[in-house]
Amino acid sequence: MVERANKPKLPTLTSTPGLPPQATVTFADDNSSVTAELPTGESVKVLLYGATVISWKDAAGDEKLWLSEAAKLDGSKAVRGGIPIVFPVFGTAPDHPQTKDLPQHGFARTSRWEFLGKSTSESMAGRAADEPMVKLDFGLSSAAPGLDPKAAQHWPFKFNLIYSVTLSRESLTTSIVATNDDSAPFDCQVLLHTYLRVKDITTVSITGLQNATYIDKAKTTITAETDRVYTPSPPEADVTVLEKDAPRFRVARDNLAQVVVWNPWVDKAAGMADFAPKDGYRQMLCVEPGAVAGWQSVEAGDAFEGAQTITLVG
Numbered sequence: 001m002v003e004r005a006n007k008p009k010l011p012t013l014t015s016t017p018g019l020p021p022q023a024t025v026t027f028a029d030d031n032s033s034v035t036a037e038l039p040t041g042e043s044v045k046v047l048l049y050g051a052t053v054i055s056w057k058d059a060a061g062d063e064k065l066w067l068s069e070a071a072k073l074d075g076s077k078a079v080r081g082g083i084p085i086v087f088p089v090f091g092t093a094p095d096h097p098q099t100k101d102l103p104q105h106g107f108a109r110t111s112r113w114e115f116l117g118k119s120t121s122e123s124m125a126g127r128a129a130d131e132p133m134v135k136l137d138f139g140l141s142s143a144a145p146g147l148d149p150k151a152a153q154h155w156p157f158k159f160n161l162i163y164s165v166t167l168s169r170e171s172l173t174t175s176i177v178a179t180n181d182d183s184a185p186f187d188c189q190v191l192l193h194t195y196l197r198v199k200d201i202t203t204v205s206i207t208g209l210q211n212a213t214y215i216d217k218a219k220t221t222i223t224a225e226t227d228r229v230y231t232p233s234p235p236e237a238d239v240t241v242l243e244k245d246a247p248r249f250r251v252a253r254d255n256l257a258q259v260v261v262w263n264p265w266v267d268k269a270a271g272m273a274d275f276a277p278k279d280g281y282r283q284m285l286c287v288e289p290g291a292v293a294g295w296q297s298v299e300a301g302d303a304f305e306g307a308q309t310i311t312l313v314g
């Protein structure tokens with residue numbers, strides 16, 4: 001059950017005698033972000049701007065996501081790093097009448113979302129209290145005060161988005177439900193633009209894409225700019241990111257048929273004002289589960305749902 005937050009600032013949770021301590025959920029002083037920490041030390045931090053996950057740390061405090069040192073976190077620009085949400089268009093779609101005027105990657109990442117509440121192991125069905133986990137829920141609708149004005153201007157549908165970020169000891173799940181509250185169908189694309197942190201991109205390999213068909217938006221290997229939209233086969237095949245042949249991240253997808261693999265490399269990183277340090281492309285690899293080949297047509301009253309679970313392995 002989701003506990004509703006009725007105050008902008010949540011107190012630190014205390015444990016019930018006899019039960020393991022729960023996760024703590026705290027707000028930044030300026031209410032710009034919410035951080036959840038498990039009693040075992042793992043943590044996740046979500047900026048309300050874009051509902052962008054900007055940090056995911058393991059129990060040792062090691063960061064698992066890449067965030068540019070020059071990323072704007074003040075709501076002036078989509079965040080360069082973490083997990084921005086791409087909706088309702090991937091890239092731009094000049095030939096698609098419904099989304100042709102929207103900015104690159106849509107407006108979800110440039111809108112301020114509302115924090116809806118949290119759930120912990122103790123309140124989640126089927127979860128033992130000794131398997132600590134915490135789920136944070138965020139919402140954005142066509143009526144939200146934080147909606148990027150470009151949305152209402154260029155995508156005049158009534159919609160409701162719920163984004164859930166679930167942290168457990170070994171994994172992070174992010175899931176989105178996009179509901180059509182309009183009287184007409186709309187088309188959308190969805191993508192979870194995950195910037196994984198790696199030690200050295202030259203030692204990174206990826207499995208799970210061997211049988212995948214792909215559209216190459218750039219070059220071919222991660223020894224150069226890489227920008228590929230894969231459609232793995234079978235559709236639900238896991239994708240694993242390895243470093244020096246040792247598995248590091250396993251990415252499972254639910255109803256997200258594509259995986260975009262992106263690394264800007266030297267020239268493109270140099271050209272992005274919010275990309276720092278300039279050789280930061282060596283420490284990142286975007287592995288982005290999405291539904292971006294063609295369009296998801298969502299009927300009035302219907303919803304599209306998709307999710308990723310990134311599990312730390314090795």
Ligand SMILES: O=P(O)(O)OC[C@H]1O[C@@H](O)[C@H](O)[C@@H](O)[C@@H]1O
Nearest residue numbers: 078104105193217227260262288
């Ligand atoms: O600079 P943006 O808008 O965050 O986009 C970054 C990249 O996002 C990737 O998902 C796209 O495949 C790339 O083509 C794009 O360059």
